[in-house]
Amino acid sequence: MKYSGQARLLVAVDCIIFGFDGDNFKILLIQRGFAPEKKKWSLMGGFIQPEESLEIAANRILKKLTGLEGVYMEQLQAFSNPDRDPVERTIAVAYFALIDIQKYQKQLSTDYHAEWFLLDKMPKLILDHNPMVEIAKNRLRYKAALHPLLFELLPEKFTIPQLQALYEGLYSTTFDKRNFSRKLLSTGLLIRQKEKDKENSRKGAFYFKLDKLKYSDNFDAFLKFIPNPDKFIS
Amino acid sequence: MKYSGQARLLVAVDCIIFGFDGDNFKILLIQRGFAPEKKKWSLMGGFIQPEESLEIAANRILKKLTGLEGVYMEQLQAFSNPDRDPVERTIAVAYFALIDIQKYQKQLSTDYHAEWFLLDKMPKLILDHNPMVEIAKNRLRYKAALHPLLFELLPEKFTIPQLQALYEGLYSTTFDKRNFSRKLLSTGLLIRQKEKDKENSRKGAFYFKLDKLKYSDNFDAFLKFIPNPDKFIS
DNA sequence: ACAAAAGTGTTACACGTACACCCATGG
DNA sequence: CCATGGGTGTACGTGTAACACTTTTGT
Numbered sequence: 001m002k003y004s005g006q007a008r009l010l011v012a013v014d015c016i017i018f019g020f021d022g023d024n025f026k027i028l029l030i031q032r033g034f035a036p037e038k039k040k041w042s043l044m045g046g047f048i049q050p051e052e053s054l055e056i057a058a059n060r061i062l063k064k065l066t067g068l069e070g071v072y073m074e075q076l077q078a079f080s081n082p083d084r085d086p087v088e089r090t091i092a093v094a095y096f097a098l099i100d101i102q103k104y105q106k107q108l109s110t111d112y113h114a115e116w117f118l119l120d121k122m123p124k125l126i127l128d129h130n131p132m133v134e135i136a137k138n139r140l141r142y143k144a145a146l147h148p149l150l151f152e153l154l155p156e157k158f159t160i161p162q163l164q165a166l167y168e169g170l171y172s173t174t175f176d177k178r179n180f181s182r183k184l185l186s187t188g189l190l191i192r193q194k195e196k197d198k199e200n201s202r203k204g205a206f207y208f209k210l211d212k213l214k215y216s217d218n219f220d221a222f223l224k225f226i227p228n229p230d231k232f233i234s
Numbered sequence: 235m236k237y238s239g240q241a242r243l244l245v246a247v248d249c250i251i252f253g254f255d256g257d258n259f260k261i262l263l264i265q266r267g268f269a270p271e272k273k274k275w276s277l278m279g280g281f282i283q284p285e286e287s288l289e290i291a292a293n294r295i296l297k298k299l300t301g302l303e304g305v306y307m308e309q310l311q312a313f314s315n316p317d318r319d320p321v322e323r324t325i326a327v328a329y330f331a332l333i334d335i336q337k338y339q340k341q342l343s344t345d346y347h348a349e350w351f352l353l354d355k356m357p358k359l360i361l362d363h364n365p366m367v368e369i370a371k372n373r374l375r376y377k378a379a380l381h382p383l384l385f386e387l388l389p390e391k392f393t394i395p396q397l398q399a400l401y402e403g404l405y406s407t408t409f410d411k412r413n414f415s416r417k418l419l420s421t422g423l424l425i426r427q428k429e430k431d432k433e434n435s436r437k438g439a440f441y442f443k444l445d446k447l448k449y450s451d452n453f454d455a456f457l458k459f460i461p462n463p464d465k466f467i468s
Numbered sequence: 469a470c471a472a473a474a475g476t477g478t479t480a481c482a483c484g485t486a487c488a489c490c491c492a493t494g495g
Numbered sequence: 496c497c498a499t500g501g502g503t504g505t506a507c508g509t510g511t512a513a514c515a516c517t518t519t520t521g522t
Contacts (some may be wrong), residue, residue, distance in 0.1 A: 001321050001322070002321065002322045003244060003281070003321060003322050003324075006244055006281045007281070007282070007283065007284045008242035008243055008244055009242055009243060009244075009245050009282070009284075010237060010240055010242055010243075011243050011245065011325055047237070047240045047241070048241070048243070048314070048325075049241065050241045050243075050316070050323065051316055052316065053314045053315050053316060054312055054314035054325070055314070075311050075312065077309050077311070078288055078309065078312050078327050080282070080287045080288035080289070080327075081287050082284070082285055082286065082287060087235050087236065087237060088235070088236045088237050089284065090237075091245055091282075091288070093312050093314075159474090160474085160475090161473080161474075176512075176513075176514085177474085177475085178475085178476070178477085178513095178514085178515095179511075179512065179513085181474095181475080181476090182476090182477095183511090196474095198520095198521095200473080201472065201473040201474065201519090201520090202471085202472065202473070202474095202519070202520040202521045202522085203472080203473060203474050203475085203518070203519040203520060203521095204473090204474080204519080204520080205473080205474060205475090206474090206475095393501090394501085394502090395500080395501075410485075410486075410487085411501085411502085412485095412486090412487085412488095412502085412503070412504085413484075413485065413486085415501095415502075415503090416503090416504095417484085430501095432493090432494095434500080435492095435493085435499065435500040435501065436492070436493040436494050436495085436498085436499060436500070436501090437491070437492040437493055437494095437499080437500060437501050437502085438492075438493075438500095438501080439500080439501060439502090440501090440502090
């Protein structure tokens with residue numbers, strides 16, 4: 001049995017892949033190898049298959065591009081302007097993913113001509129992909145102000161100064177390092193390791209690991225993390 | 235030109251309609267008049283038409299059921315489990331709307347056998363509509379803790395005790411009325427009127443109106459409104 | 469010994485919360 | 496005159512933000 005007399009549409013999934021390389025916030029884009037808009041920059045996307053959920057399709061697409069599985073991913077929203085794709089009416093559901101760039105497993109610029117771009121130096125993208133990224137950036141700022149989310153972008157061991165650089169990158173601002181580290185340590189989510197990172201300073205900075213158990217417990221108890229979050233969220 | 239070799243799917247829009255009648259938080263449901271699941275309670279929904287965006291479809295559906303236009307409405311998320319509709323594979327995009335029940339213009343139980351239910355005394359719904367409502371409730375709690383959103387559920391003129399009842403209904407808790415009114419008035423969003431509501435008490439409670447200009451300016455500057463929001467958000 | 473980044477402590481202020489009494493009115 | 500709900504003020508504790516100096520170590 002089927003529903004009769006109703007239109008059936010293409011449904012695409014587009015992935016907004018955020019990454020952090022230790023210094024900068026970045027986004028992974030591909031260069032389309034086929035018409036229309038060949039050679040133009042784009043989000044990685046694809047059509048949903050008949051037996052897939054959107055989540056599964058998004059993970060399939062992410063894996064195809066990065067080789068990674070088990071990555072933090074969240075549904076952003078559906079984009080449905082009837083004219084958004086000139087070829088054929090398509091509804092796009094956007095997902096955003098957070099990955100540690102060190103873990104990125106494929107070579108850049110091979111299969112899909114993929115490239116990491118600084119978040120604030122992005123090229124023009126096809127279709128409505130630019131507004132998608134803007135909305136995703138905003139959602140990430142919103143959410144990271146309230147939840148301990150950005151750890152997803154860091155390697156297992158990281159230092160407080162790295163973490164601070166990450167937050168400062170996302171919000172394009174600077175934080176007082178004393179207040180920053182006190183607030184973070186007061187969450188009890190970080191476990192100090194014995195080793196130090198000696199790469200980035202002479203004195204060396206202690207590595208920390210995330211207390212995974214407390215992390216999942218406290219995911220929603222992290223509000224008020226960014227001072228004056230309203231300054232940053234639109 | 236078309237994309238070839240890709241599956242086309244049905245896309246439905248389902249509306250979660252929240253309302254407040256002055257005392258209680260409610261949700262508007264309909265009783266399906268057709269098979270499958272005839273007579274069972276359901277969200278109001280419909281299929282997207284070829285020339286519509288999802289937003290427009292959601293507004294069309296809302297108007298058909300309530301007679302209302304220009305209502306606060308927000309995309310919740312897409313639901314895409316391949317088995318979610320046994321008749322045919324359908325992706326549903328859920329929207330939630332906030333309306334003042336006094337403004338509801340249609341008669342109950344006519345065209346669609348619609349009925350208002352207390353939010354915590356909802357019947358079992360068809361398909362995956364129950365989890366949709368749960369997710370919507372949660373999103374509303376989250377968002378209302380951070381933004382001055384619940385005014386959408388009130389008439390133009392309202393009293394502080396009404397407003398407090400509304401918040402207490404959503405969070406299933408009670409607030410100290412002194413702290414509540416001080417915090418609200420300190421936002422500067424409320425303009426006190428000269429008249430009082432004499433219906434609900436002998437002394438009468440002053441009516442307030444929303445300062446619409448400041449409201450839109452401050453929509454994102456309302457964080458930290460609920461004490462310990464993390465207690466309420468999951 | 470010097471440069472460069474890591475790490476730590478104190479103080480002032482704002483905000484949040486708990487709490488108790490008076491006011492206005494209709495019956 | 497009294498019961499009912501509306502409205503206000505204060506004191507205390509917590510959390511946030513601003514701020515400067517010492518430590519470590521490689522060169």
